[in-house]
Amino acid sequence: MIKKIAVLTSGGDAPGMNAAxxxxxxxxxxxxxxxxxxxxxxxxxxxxxxxxxxxxxTQDIIxxxxxxxxxxxCPEFMDPKVVKRAARNLKDLDxxxxxxxxxxxxxxxxxxxxxxxxxxxxxxxxxxxxxxxSDETIGFxxxxxxxxxxxxxxxxxxxxxxxxxxxxxxxxxCGDLALYSSIAEAAELVxxxxxxxxxxxxxxxLRKLRVQKKGHAVVVVxxxxxxxxxxxxxxxxxTGFETKVEILGHLQRGGAPSAxxxxxxxxxxxxxxxxxxQGESKKIICMYHNEVIVRxxxxxxxxxxxxxxxxxxxxxxxx
Ligand code: F6P
Numbered sequence: 592m593i594k595k596i597a598v599l600t601s602g603g604d605a606p607g608m609n610a611a612x613x614x615x616x617x618x619x620x621x622x623x624x625x626x627x628x629x630x631x632x633x634x635x636x637x638x639x640x641x642x643x644x645x646x647x648x649t650q651d652i653i654x655x656x657x658x659x660x661x662x663x664x665c666p667e668f669m670d671p672k673v674v675k676r677a678a679r680n681l682k683d684l685d686x687x688x689x690x691x692x693x694x695x696x697x698x699x700x701x702x703x704x705x706x707x708x709x710x711x712x713x714x715x716x717x718x719x720x721x722x723x724x725s726d727e728t729i730g731f732x733x734x735x736x737x738x739x740x741x742x743x744x745x746x747x748x749x750x751x752x753x754x755x756x757x758x759x760x761x762x763x764x765c766g767d768l769a770l771y772s773s774i775a776e777a778a779e780l781v782x783x784x785x786x787x788x789x790x791x792x793x794x795x796x797l798r799k800l801r802v803q804k805k806g807h808a809v810v811v812v813x814x815x816x817x818x819x820x821x822x823x824x825x826x827x828x829x830t831g832f833e834t835k836v837e838i839l840g841h842l843q844r845g846g847a848p849s850a851x852x853x854x855x856x857x858x859x860x861x862x863x864x865x866x867x868x869q870g871e872s873k874k875i876i877c878m879y880h881n882e883v884i885v886r887x888x889x890x891x892x893x894x895x896x897x898x899x900x901x902x903x904x905x906x907x908x909x910x
Contacts (some may be wrong), residue, residue: 592794592868593624593687593688593868594613594624594625594685594687595620595624595625595626595627595684595685595686595687595688596619596625596626596627596687596688596689596690596693596864596867597626597627597628597629597641597681597688597689597838598612598615598626598627598628598629598660598689598690598692598856599611599628599629599632599633599635599636599660599689599690599691599692600632600658600660600661600662600692600693600716601632601633601663601665601691601692601693601696601697601700601719601883602632602662602664602693602694602696603658603660603662603694603717603718603843603844604657604658604662604695604844605658605716605717605718605728605730605731605733605734605758605794605854606656606657606718606722606729606730606733606734606844606845606846606847606848606849606852607716607729607730607733607848607849607852607853607856608657608658608662608692608716608730608819608856609651609652609655609656609657609658609659609848610652610848610852610853610857610860611654611692611714611716611729611856611857611860612628612649612652612658612659612660612675612692612860613649613652613857613860614856614857614860614861614864615630615651615690615692615714615860615861615863615864616644616646616648616649616899617646617649617861618786618860618861618864618865619631619646619832619864620645620646620786620839622865623770624864624865626643627641627642627643627644627684627686628641628642628644628648628660629641629660629689630642630660630661630880631660631661631662631663631678631695631742631870632662632663632664632665632693633665633667633668633677633700634663634665634667635661635663635679636667636680636681637665637667637676637677639680639683641680641681641684641686651846652686653849653853654848654853655724655847656733656844656845656846656847656848658692658847660868662693662715662821663701663784664836664863667702668703668837669832670829671703671735674700674703674704674706674707677704677707678704678707678708678709679711679746681704682708682709685857686709686711687709688709688710688711688712688867688868688881689701689704689709689710689711689712689713689871690711690713690714690860690863690864691711691713691714692713692714692716692729692730692860693713693714693715693716693717693719694716694717694719694721694722694850695723695758697713698713698722698875698888698891698892699840699892701713701873701888702888702889702892703875705872705873705888710867710871710872711872711873711874711888712863712864712866712871712872712873712874712875712876713834713863713874713875713876713888713891714856714859714860714863714875714876715728715729715859715875715876715877716728716729716730716783716856717729717730717731718730718731718733718734718761718762718765718768718843718844719731719761719762719763719765719768720762720764720765720767720768721764721767722744722875722891723891723894723895723897723901724875724877724881724886724890724891724892724894725875725876725877725878726853726877726878726880726881726897727878729852729855729856729859730844730848730852731767731768731852732849732850732851732852732854732855733846733847733848733851734761734768734773734843734844735768735772736772736800736849737773737842737845737846738760738768738839738843738844739772739775739776740837741758741837741840741842742758742776742778742809742811743776744757745809745837746776746807746809749807749808749809749835750806750807750834751805753807753833754807754832754833754834754835755797755807755809755810755826755830755832755833755834755835755837756807756808756809756810756835756837757810757812757819757822757823757826757834757835757836757837758809758811758812758839758847759812759813759814759819759835759836759837759838759839760772760811760812760813760839760843761814761839761840761843762783762813762814763814764784764815765784765813765896766781766783766784766785766786767811767899768813769781769782769783769811770785770786770902770903770906772811773807773809773811773906773910774902774905774906775907776811777809777811777909778804778809778810778811778910779787779789779796779797779800779809779810779910780793780796780797780808780809780810780811781810781811781812781906781910782810782811782812782813782816782843783812783813784813784870785814785898785899785903786819786903786906787816790817790822790825792827793810793831794824794825794830795825796910797810797826797829797830797832798829798830799830801811801830801832808832809908819836819838823835823836825867833910850890855878857907858883859876859878859883860876862876862883863876866885871885872887873887873888873889874886874887875887875888875891
C-alpha cells in the first residue's frame with residue numbers, strides 16, 4: 592500500500608491543471624496518504640524541488656488558469672541517467688507514487704520513471720487535445736472558448752471593413768482547435784493537417800465568395816502547417832481581398848478554466864489517485880464515450896489520434 596504521493600504538471604500549461612492538482616491532493620489526503628507537489632515539472636523532479644502540502648494548499652485554485660506548481664519542457668529527461676536521478680529524489684523522500692499531468696511527452700517520462708521503480712499514473716491535460724488515448728484533454732474546452740471569443744471580436748471588425756481574416760490557432764500538430772473553432776464560428780474555410788487545402792484552392796474558394804458578394808471571410812489555420820503571412824500575400828494578389836493575419840498565440844492558453852474543464856480535471860485527477868491506492872501503476876486516465884476509463888500506458892501511447900471524420904464531413908457540407 593502506497594503512503595506518499597506526489598503530483599507534477601509538465602509540458603505546456605493548460606487551464607484546468609490546477610483543478611487536477613487540487614483533486615489529486617485532496618483525494619490523497621482523503622485516503623490517508625501524505626501529499627507532495629513537484630515544482631516545475633520534470634526539471635523540478637530532477638532538481639529535487641518537492642514539498643509536502645496540506646489541504647490549505649488547494650484553497651482557491653480551482654478557478655485559476657496556468658499551473659500554480661509550474662511546468663517546464665525538459666528534453667534532458669530523455670537521458671536514462673537523468674530519469675534515475677529523478678527517481679532517486681522521490682525515493683529519498685519515501686514517495687512511492689507520482690501523478691503526472693500533461694500530454695503524451697509527460698506520459699513517456701512517467702513510463703521511464705515506472706521502469707526506475709516508481710508507481711505512476713498520467714492525467715491528460717493540454718489545450719491541443721492531441722492525446723490519442725482520450726476523447727478529450729483538460730484545457731481543450733477552455734482554449735476553444737477563448738479562440739471563439741477572439742474570433743467573434745475579429746469578425747466584428749472584419750465584417751465592418753469587408754476584410755478577410757486569416758487566423759492561426761495553436762494545436763501543435765493536431766487540428767482539433769482549428770476544426771472545432773471553425774465550426775463554432777461558421778468560418779468560411781479551415782485548413783488543418785487532416786483537412787489540407789492548397790494555396791490555389793484557398794484562393795479559388797475565396798474568389799468564389801467574392802463573386803457571391805460575400806464581403807468578408809474568416810479562414811482558420813492550424814499552426815505549424817504553412818507560412819500564414821505568405822498565404823495572406825497570395826490571397827491579396829489573387830483575390831483582391833484585403834487580408835489581415837491574426838496569430839492568436841499564447842493568449843489561447845491562459846484564462847480561468849471553463850466549468851467543463853474543472854469537472855473533467857476533478858474526475859480524472861481523483862481517479863488517478865484511486866488507481867494508485869488500489870495498487871495499479873503505468874496507467875493513463877482517459878475519457879472514452881463520456882466515461883472515465885483507465886488504460887495501460889503502453890496501449891495509450893500506441894494509439895492513433897481520431898481524425899474526426901464526422902466533423903470533417905460537416906466542414907465539407909458547411910464550407
Ligand atoms: O502544447 C501546447 C502548445 O500551446 C501548442 O499548441 C504549441 O505548439 C506549444 O504548446 C507552444 O509551446 P511553448 O509555449 O513552449 O512555446
